[in-house]
Amino acid sequence: YSESMSKRRKGYTTHPELSKTRHMGEGSSDENIGNLPHGKVDAIVTSPPYEKSISKRGREEPRERIADRLRKAGFSEEYIRRYFTDNPSDNKMKGMGIHDAYSTDPSNIGNLQHGQVDAMDNIGSKKGETYLQAMFQVYRECYKTLKRGGKMVLVLKDFIRAKKVVRLDLDTKKLVEGCGFRWVETKLFRLPSKSFWRTLYERKYPEVDTSLLRFEFIEVFEKPVGVYA
Numbered sequence: 001y002s003e004s005m006s007k008r009r010k011g012y013t014t015h016p017e018l019s020k021t022r023h024m025g026e027g028s029s030d031e032n033i034g035n036l037p038h039g040k041v042d043a044i045v046t047s048p049p050y051e052k053s054i055s056k057r058g059r060e061e062p063r064e065r066i067a068d069r070l071r072k073a074g075f076s077e078e079y080i081r082r083y084f085t086d087n088p089s090d091n092k093m094k095g096m097g098i099h100d101a102y103s104t105d106p107s108n109i110g111n112l113q114h115g116q117v118d119a120m121d122n123i124g125s126k127k128g129e130t131y132l133q134a135m136f137q138v139y140r141e142c143y144k145t146l147k148r149g150g151k152m153v154l155v156l157k158d159f160i161r162a163k164k165v166v167r168l169d170l171d172t173k174k175l176v177e178g179c180g181f182r183w184v185e186t187k188l189f190r191l192p193s194k195s196f197w198r199t200l201y202e203r204k205y206p207e208v209d210t211s212l213l214r215f216e217f218i219e220v221f222e223k224p225v226g227v228y229a
Contacts, residue, residue: 033138033141033142033145036145037145038144038145039144039145039146039147039148040145040147041145041146041147041150042146042147042150042151043146043150043151043152043153044142044145044146044150044151044152044153045152045153045155046152046153046154046155047154047155047156048135048138048154048156048172049131063084067080067084069200070083070200072204073200073203073204074203132171132175135172135175136175136178136179139152139175139176139179139181140179142179143179143180143181143223146223147223148223148224148225148226149222149223149224149225150222150223151184151220151221151222151223152176152181152220152221152222152223153218153219153220153221154172154176154217154218154219154221155189155216155217155218156168156169156172156216156217156218156219157213157215157216157217158212158213158217159213160201160208160210160213163205163207163208164208165208165209165210165212165213167212169186169217169219172219173219176219176221177221180223180224181221181222181223181224182221182222182223182224183219183220183221184220184221184222185220186217186218186219186220187217187218187220188215188216188217188218189215189216189218190214190215191214191215191216194214198210198213
C-alpha cells in the first residue's frame with residue numbers, strides 16, 4: 001500500500017498522511033506506490049487490510065477460558081482435549097486461523113475503525129481518520145499510478161460487528177468508484193473451510209446469517225481510457 005511519499009520530482013505522489021498507514025515498514029522502497037510515476041502501472045492486484053479482522057491482539061486467551069467457551073458452545077471434553085493436544089502452548093492458546101496483526105501502531109490502516117459510508121460526501125465528514133478514509137487515500141494513489149485502461153483487482157472479505165455483517169465489498173466499491181475507477185465485474189471464491197472461531201461464533205449466535213463470510217469477493221475495476229491522469 002501507499003507508504004511514505006516521495007517528493008523527488010513532478011508527476012510523483014506527495015501525500016504525507018499516507019506515511020501513517022505504513023504496512024511493513026518499507027517506506028523508502030522505490031516500488032512503493034507513493035514513489036512510482038503516475039500513469040505507468042499496468043495492473044494492481046491486492047488484498048487490503050480488513051479492519052481489525054486479522055489482528056491477534058485480544059484473541060489470545062488463557063487455556064481454561066478457551067476450554068469454558070468450548071464447553072458452552074457444546075463441544076465434548078474429548079474434542080477439547082484433542083484441541084489442546086494439537087495446539088500446545090505453555091500459558092496461552094492462539095485461536096485457529098488467526099494471523100499476526102499488521103502492527104501495533106494505532107494509525108496503521110488495519111487498526112483503524114471501519115466507520116460508515118452511505119455516500120461519497122460522508123467520507124470526509126467524520127471526526128478522526130477511519131479505515132475507509134485511509135483506504136480512500138490509498139485507492140486514489142492506485143488510480144494515479146495506473147495507466148489509462150489499467151486494472152485494479154481487490155480481494156475482499158466481509159466481517160461481523162455487533163452481530164451484523166459489515167459489507168466491506170460494497171463499501172469498498174463505493175470508495176473505489178469515488179476515486180474515478182469503473183467497476184468491471186465481481187467474482188466469488190468460496191473458502192474451502194471455516195476458521196475455528198467462525199464455527200464457534202455460529203454456534204453461539206445461530207440467528208446471525210454468516211453465509212456471506214464463506215466467500216471472498218474478487219472485485220475488478222478499471223481506470224477509464226478517456227480520462228486524464
